[in-house]
Amino acid sequence: MPSSECSxxxxxxAREARRAASTRGRVWRxxxxxxxxxxxALDAYNPPIVFRVQQGGSMRSFVxxxxxxxxxxxxxxxxxxxxxxxxxxxxxxIHASVQIEHAGKVIQVDPWSHGxxxxxxxxxxxxxxxxxxxxxxxxxxxxxxxxGAPVVMPASGKAQVPDGIVLANGVSTTxxxxxxDAIAAYDIKPGAPEHPKxxxxxxxxxxxxxxxxxxxxxxxxxxxxALKNLDVAFMPMNIPVERxxxxxxxxxxxxxxxxxxxxxHYDQDFASRAANPSAKPQGLPGxxxxxxxxxxxxxxxxxxxxxxxxxxxxxxxxxxx
Numbered sequence: 001m002p003s004s005e006c007s008x009x010x011x012x013x014a015r016e017a018r019r020a021a022s023t024r025g026r027v028w029r030x031x032x033x034x035x036x037x038x039x040x041a042l043d044a045y046n047p048p049i050v051f052r053v054q055q056g057g058s059m060r061s062f063v064x065x066x067x068x069x070x071x072x073x074x075x076x077x078x079x080x081x082x083x084x085x086x087x088x089x090x091x092x093x094i095h096a097s098v099q100i101e102h103a104g105k106v107i108q109v110d111p112w113s114h115g116x117x118x119x120x121x122x123x124x125x126x127x128x129x130x131x132x133x134x135x136x137x138x139x140x141x142x143x144x145x146x147x148g149a150p151v152v153m154p155a156s157g158k159a160q161v162p163d164g165i166v167l168a169n170g171v172s173t174t175x176x177x178x179x180x181d182a183i184a185a186y187d188i189k190p191g192a193p194e195h196p197k198x199x200x201x202x203x204x205x206x207x208x209x210x211x212x213x214x215x216x217x218x219x220x221x222x223x224x225x226a227l228k229n230l231d232v233a234f235m236p237m238n239i240p241v242e243r244x245x246x247x248x249x250x251x252x253x254x255x256x257x258x259x260x261x262x263x264x265h266y267d268q269d270f271a272s273r274a275a276n277p278s279a280k281p282q283g284l285p286g287x288x289x290x291x292x293x294x295x296x297x298x299x300x301x302x303x304x305x306x307x308x309x310x311x312x313x314x315x316x317x318x319x320x321x
Contacts, residue, residue, distance in 0.1 A: 079309065081232065081260075083208025090212075090232070092311035093120060095134055096265045098214070098234065102207040105176060109203070109214050111140035114274045122146045125176040128153035128164070129185065129216030130200040134271050136160055150175040154182075154201045169198055169223070179206035183227065185218035191241040197221075204230070213258065217265065219243050220252035233258035236265040238293055242285050246293045250300030260307045263297050266290060267314050 078091040083102060091099040094115030100107040108123040112134050123144045128136050128151060136157050151164040152175050158166055167173055169184040183202035187195045195217050202216040210231040217236055218224060233256065237249040253261050267290050272279040284293055301308050
């Protein structure tokens with residue numbers, strides 16, 4: 001396709017995305033997930049991506065060939081949740097990295113440079129769950145942190161962020177005008193890689209009368225099971241070694257009963273390759289694929305009160321990746 005036609009298609013899709021008011025409360029944004037050098041190969045590897053946009057009570061479908069054409073990025077959803085003082089807007093970025101906005105304030109959770117931060121907003125508050133690179137990334141923090149913005153983290157991050165606010169498990173604080181509760185995040189099953197009790201946090205964030213739980217890396221420990229009245233939860237899955245399998249992640253979600261759940265932090269091989277391109281893939285128990293694990297989680301959640309929402313947490317990959 002000529003570049004002029006490609007540009008016109010991209011402009012049309014961007015315009016339609018901005019015009020669409022919602023799909024189950026969703027707005028739409030452009031996102032550049034991955035550089036594409038072989039559109040024809042990607043065409044063969046990935047089917048066309050279809051977005052259905054609810055507008056005026058009718059379904060409008062259009063095929064987005066943006067990645068395959070190499071002229072623009074994917075369009076992904078930033079979800080809106082009604083709240084006091086205005087909607088809460090949630091934008092997945094990558095792996096464990098998510099942007100949360102409310103009433104003019106921006107919270108960045110575990111910002112990571114391997115995500116596309118070009119569209120991420122400067123943060124009034126940064127929450128760090130652990131000290132490993134895909135949770136605590138100084139390059140990403142420095143890029144997104146507003147001058148003087150607080151960085152809340154476990155004690156394990158203090159050496160890297162000396163002016164950060166250390167929050168121990170079970171302790172609460174108000175930072176940038178936002179109530180934040182630190183929830184214990186640790187292993188039950190033994191084995192490396194280990195996540196000992198007291199070294200990492202999950203967080204419950206209170207915004208506009210809503211409670212959002214970002215679990216970080218944890219199993220379904222007592223402190224997690226004790227959580228109540230959650231509106232949105234981000235739950236990890238496929239944690240080595242055989243921790244938070246799809247069945248376990250679903251059981252934990254059912255125990256805490258959030259109104260909406262996102263499963264995230266589920267492609268550990270991606271995170272390993274991002275840190276070390278020569279890292280050997282470990283795969284998942286039983287030889288299932290990541291896609292199959294997501295399907296298993298969704299199937300296990302059927303019939304319950306929690307809505308399962310999907311998000312684009314990882315880049316689109318070509319056949320050689």
